[in-house]
Amino acid sequence: MKRMGKKVERKRRELKRSKKSMKKNEAELRRIQEQFEKVRKAIRQVHQNNSFTDAFVEINLHIFEAEHAGNFLAARQHADTLRDLMAHWSEERQDSDNDDDDDDDDDED
Numbered sequence: 001m002k003r004m005g006k007k008v009e010r011k012r013r014e015l016k017r018s019k020k021s022m023k024k025n026e027a028e029l030r031r032i033q034e035q036f037e038k039v040r041k042a043i044r045q046v047h048q049n050n051s052f053t054d055a056f057v058e059i060n061l062h063i064f065e066a067e068h069a070g071n072f073l074a075a076r077q078h079a080d081t082l083r084d085l086m087a088h089w090s091e092e093r094q095d096s097d098n099d100d101d102d103d104d105d106d107d108e109d
Contacts, residue, residue: 059082
């Protein structure tokens with residue numbers, strides 16, 4: 001009888017520990033899900049605000065598909081388009097940076 005009581009007590013402690021562990025795991029899972037949602041929202045925002053990203057991904061996909069199909073001329077044409085897009089984007093960024101610098105100079109006056 002005593003032995004049975006010890007087994008029950010041990011099982012009760014194990015159950016209590018597993019419940020604590022489960023609560024910790026659930027809390028960790030909620031925390032990870034919240035972080036994931038934040039990241040997903042940030043990525044969605046970037047994609048909505050940045051058409052360059054969409055174009056970049058789309059052209060890279062076309063390059064990959066063309067290379068995979070063995071159509072290297074099409075892949076080369078897509079690569080040229082991508083290079084032009086990146087050059088245009090770089091110019092826009094430089095213009096934007098220069099505009100920001102000009103605004104800073106006005107503040108100093």
